[in-house]
Amino acid sequence: MINIIQSRENKIIKTVRSLSRKKGREKSGLYFAEGLRIVRDSVAHIPDEIEFLLASQTFFNNNKDFVKTLDSTGKIVYITEDKFFNEVCDTETPQGIASVIKIPHKKNIDLSCDYILILDGISEPGNMGTIIRTAEAAGVKQICLINNCTDIYNPKTVRSSMGSVFRMSFADIILDDIENLKNSGFTVAATALTNSVAIEDTNIKGKRAIVIGNEAHGVSDAVIGISDISVRINMCGQIESLNAAVAAGIAMYILKPSMEM
């Protein structure tokens, strides 16, 4: 069904506007994914989770066939003036099409899988999205969040995950869960610059969990304390640190389970 919204004070517009903040997302249980590609991904992978779609008037005029395919999913497609659409987006040049999606319940920690990524206090939304995308590519089965990571449903995170946020399994965990991982046969490897082994000299067998820390402070002392091993990405030259998403990518690829596992 296609509905036209003509007022900025419309309830739908107000709801969507509230989704740029975590508080708004928690209240409504919804998040916002803007852009043609990510909307396509949401329709392909999580059609049942879509609450409704929102398109700008210009997008609708230029893409009537595509909007009809969205309409045929049975979800309501709201059409609104370009200026109202742009106001609810945090990008400078919105594409004019968005999905509003139900926030799924977080999962329990998955002790049966072979490859877990633990994120310890990641704070920058763009890094978080890029890390989620890279984790899916590296074969990570679940991402566990500890110590107040930035919200995975922040619009910037959703966008930079390129749709991976729809497909990845997430769990909120505490220190006890890391103990549980170890008791279930996982090797827990924290990334750390000091008191650590060069990552290329690490030879982990079997199930594993890699810990990536906060952009400024690294992995917390408590998590390093209960990890089985600390690993380090050696750096040449005058470099003091790598970009967090790049470091996570290198660690996840170098430490991923080999095929013959």
Add this chain to the structure above:
Amino acid sequence: MINIIQSRENKIIKTVRSLSRKKGREKSGLYFAEGLRIVRDSVAHIPDEIEFLLASQTFFNNNKDFVKTLDSTGKIVYITEDKFFNEVCDTETPQGIASVIKIPHKKNIDLSCDYILILDGISEPGNMGTIIRTAEAAGVKQICLINNCTDIYNPKTVRSSMGSVFRMSFADIILDDIENLKNSGFTVAATALTNSVAIEDTNIKGKRAIVIGNEAHGVSDAVIGISDISVRINMCGQIESLNAAVAAGIAMYILKPSMEM
């Protein structure tokens, strides 16, 4: 020497404003590096290349001792109203201190080193800066640019390189230079999704050059055609591509020369 600038029409302000564009940088032979940390890096690593420094009035008032140490380098430190300073920056919240630096001459390709990165049409300034930073960390000795890469002296690139742009050697190259690399004993490995070997199964010995391609189109056909080998970062799940800076980081670390070379 500390000089106060009181007008937006001052020649120094006009020059600095022009450095946000490549044309302005080419005309003056200068580039702009904003932020406390990057200014510190420029004073530490390339003091002779600094043309002058620029500080906002507020930065000056709050950091008089630091500005005195800048003054003691013998360079002119210009102080200007916050609003003029902010106008010449492309960041939303400038820190109030910047170096204006001479653009060095590009080098010739360095056939004597062991590890070269070739960037083929990288277009996004932030990616370029992050790749330069990661290259220094991975032990790359020179970055060679081919097929209209984004300018390495774009302010966003300088900033996201975290100072690596000051220390890295750069060469502009053409296809013939890649032939020269091969004739000089380099193995040239292009990253490519098709007709390629999994990167972890690649065993390159001796001197090597890794090619990273444009964010949307990858490595150009001509460069793939003359490379010795094409390598692929395998991706699980529904992922079609990795972020270019992440992919470059993974490739540079997995293919870097081992210590025993």
